[in-house]
Amino acid sequence: MPLTPIRMRPFLRFAVSLLASLCLGAGAKEAFPEKAITVIVPFAAGGGSDVFVRIFQEAIRKNQLCPFPIVVKNLAGAGGTIGSRAAKEAKPDGHTLLCLHDGIYTAQHYGNADWGPSDFEPLAATGRSGVVVAVSESSPFESLHDLMKEAIRRPYQYVFGTNLGAPNHYSALFLQEGMPGAKFRFTQTGGGAKRLAQLKGGHVDLTGFSVAEYEQFKAAGIRALATMSEEREPSFPNLPTAKEQGVNAVHGLMQFWWAPKGTPEPRLSYLQNLLRQTMETDFVRTRLGNLHMEPFFQVGEPLLETVRSRSANLRGITLEKPTPLPPLPELVLGVVVACFFFVWREGKMQ
Known part of the structure; x- marks a missing residue:
């Protein structure tokens, strides 16, 4: 039976509906983001990393750069590894990100984590800050060179x-490598405020601060000996670098954004563009300037090369981990059993 125009109408309606469904389906697959984007900060609220991410969060909101809000989720603990693990295990759909500095390299190298940069999709590097080596005002050392010579002697x-x-620990390790024979004794102190208290209290001889931390603490009775940047910090042009003082050590912090492994490329591109637009805002550049951070931005192959080089830089670092303590509970139990046996034997002999 031939198909008349009237008989063809149902088929045409079906074809149009099918085509529309396919088009809508394809469009839905490309829609991103579909909800709020969560950025995991693996440190406590109020710390340097948290403040850094919230600057980006505020700039995105103020400039309406994303149709959905950016949510900051603080997952602190274990030197940042609790948060980085959560990000690694998150669904790779682009709605969960991690912002973590060089701690992602050092935690893996030191053995605090069995994952690292290769377990994520690198999104961008969005800021760089230097390290200041400092002592208390009562310290006999006026230069890093003299201190390092004493650390050899x-x-x-x-x-x-x-x-x-953590990266602060690796600043010290780079100093040791930069003047062979120098050896420090390390003690666990905590964040910048705690390191300041330990330094002022005479419990430690030296420590490292970010440039922003040193700016905040410098009037509290401490003295800077050097920066660990390639060149002098613009904030402290009279403070020499470690290299200027004969210590071949360069170290600093760079802020990286990471996505779970397997996040689709179109979504990575969207997020990279979002970070680029945010980085270009006057708000972010002004706030980073207040934190003495260089408004550095990197994506693509230059970023991958940076990730590779920062991982490679740690391979030459020699680790001297503390000698494990003896199993104290077992030793105590052994002494108790021996004493009990001795008393029992003495009683039998009477």
């Missing part, structure tokens, strides 16, 4: 306050 006598396995 008297190895393990000078205590460096740090967080073991």
Whole structure:
């Protein structure tokens, strides 16, 4: 039976409906974001990393750069590894990100985490800050060179306050590598405010601060000996670098954004563009300037090269982990059993 125009109408309606459904389906697949984007900060609220991410959050909101809000989720603990693990295990749909500095490299290198940069999709690097090596005002050392010479003459006598396995710890390790033979003794101190208290109290001989931390603490009775940047910090043009003082050590912090492994490329591109637009705002540049951070931005192959080089830089670092303590509960139990046996034997002999 031939198909007349009247008989073809149902088929045409079906074809049009099918085509529309396919088009709508394809469009829905490309829609991103579909909800709020969560940024995991693996440190406590109010710290440097938290403040950094909230600057971006505020700039995105003020400039209406994203149709959905940016939500900051603080998952602190274990030197940032609790938060980074949560980000690694998140659904790779682009709605969960991680902002973590060089701690992602040092935690893996030190053995605090069995994952690292290769377990994520690098999104962008969006800021760089230097490190200041400082002592208390009562310290006999006026230069980093003199301190390092003493650390060679008297190895393990000078205590460096740090967080073991964190970037601050690696600042000290780079100093040791930069003047072979120098050795520090490390003690666990905590964040910047705690390191300041330990330094002022005479519990540690030296420590490292970010440039922003030193700016905040410099009037509290401490003295800077050097920065660990390639060149002098613009904020402290009279403060020499470690390299200027004969210590071949360069170290600093760079803020990185990471997505779970397997996040689709179109979504990575959207997020990179979002971070680029945010970085270009006057709000972010002014606030980073107030934090003494360089408004550095990197994506693509230059970013991948930076990730590779920062990982490679740690391979030459020699780790000297503390000797494990003896199993104290077992030793105590053994002594108790031996004493009980001795008393029992003495009683039998009477």
